[in-house]
Amino acid sequence: MEPTQNSEPKNNNRVWLFVALFLVLLGINGFLFYLNQQKGKQNEQLTATVKEKDDKLEAQIKEYETLKADFERQSQEVQSMGQSNDSLLARISAINADLLKLRSFRKGSFSIAEQRRFKERAANFEAQLRKKDEEIAQLKADNEALYTETTTLKERQNKLTDTISTVVRSNQDLSEKVAVASRLQADNIRVGIINGRNKEKDDDDNEFKAKRVEKVKVTFNLARNDVAPKETKQIMMRLIEPDGSALYNLSTGGGTFMVDGSEAFYTAKQDIVFDNTRQPVQFLYAKGASYKTGLHTVELYSGGVMIGKTTFTLK
Structure with a gap:
């Protein structure tokens, strides 16, 4: 019986050991x-x-x-x-x-x-x-304001340019009108001849005998023109023979001038002071050789513009 009692405490210790563990x-x-x-x-x-x-x-x-x-x-x-x-x-x-x-x-x-x-x-x-x-x-x-200002200035400039152009065109038109209005005009153009004996002959029909012609005399009056300035004017005469050629001789005062942008020959020229008094002008030309028969033409120019024209016939 004693061994059984001793084993119980041992078992209890083991239990407590397991619990603690x-x-x-x-x-x-x-x-x-x-x-x-x-x-x-x-x-x-x-x-x-x-x-x-x-x-x-x-x-x-x-x-x-x-x-x-x-x-x-x-x-x-x-x-x-x-x-x-x-x-x-x-x-x-x-x-x-x-x-x-x-x-x-x-x-x-x-x-x-x-x-x-x-x-x-x-x-x-x-x-x-x-x-x-x-x-x-x-x-x-600032750029926008400058752009607006520049645009305004350009518009004003364009308007001013248009105005100036209009004025220039008006002035040009006026100048052209004045230039046309101030052109001289030859009135009462008459042609006569002077023979070898220095006798002059006129004919209302402007018909003369070629063999008697020593010199050709052309007279006319400068018509009144209140627009034309009173100044020296150069007047050219072209004496054109029946074949259409203008008489031209440097030794007798001939030369060339511009007409409508082209060069033309003139027979004689003279400078006169225009005074707006219907002053008379006279050309006296001696060919120095026989004249051709047929219809002759006299053209008068001033400033490159024709101011008068007439014809005469030599038989």
Whole structure:
């Protein structure tokens, strides 16, 4: 019986030992569970912190990309207005350099100090951007005002040019009318001949014997013209033979002059001072050779314009 009694305490000790061991294990598991929970929370916080930094980094990169696009827009606007865009190109270059640095942080840490520094730089760029937008707006307003003023001036200039052109045309028309009105006119043209005995013969029919002609005498009056200036006038006479050729001899005072843009021969010329008194003019021409028979024509010119004409016949 005694051995049975001794085995019971041993069994009880074992039970208590198992209970104690179980409690120790349970405590260890609980502690490990607590540690795992704490580590999980730390990992979550770390993940949240990293995500927050990444979000801030991406937001900062996006802000710089927006600034770059705005500065490029300003550069194009300034260049289109013919202004220098060197300062804007320098800012775009600085933003590109900052973007390279920001993108490099994707592989490393984006510290709070770096966040603050780039945020301040972005704010500075933003202030420069707003100031430049104001300058561009003012420049556009000035250009628009200048364009309006220039357009107005051009319209006035065109009107003035049209007015001047009208005045010039009117003056030209008036000058042409005055020039036409001031032309001389030969009146009472008469032809006579002087024979070898220096005797003059007139004929109302202007018909003479060719063998008796030594000299041809042409007389006329200059008609009154209140428009023509009182000045020296040059008058040419053309004595045209039946074959259509004008008598021309340098030794007897002949020469050439322009008629309707073409060169023509004249038989004789003289300068007279026009005084608007119907003054008489006379040409006396000696051919120095026999005259041809047939119809002769006398043409009188002044200023390249015919002022009178008549004919006579030599038999």
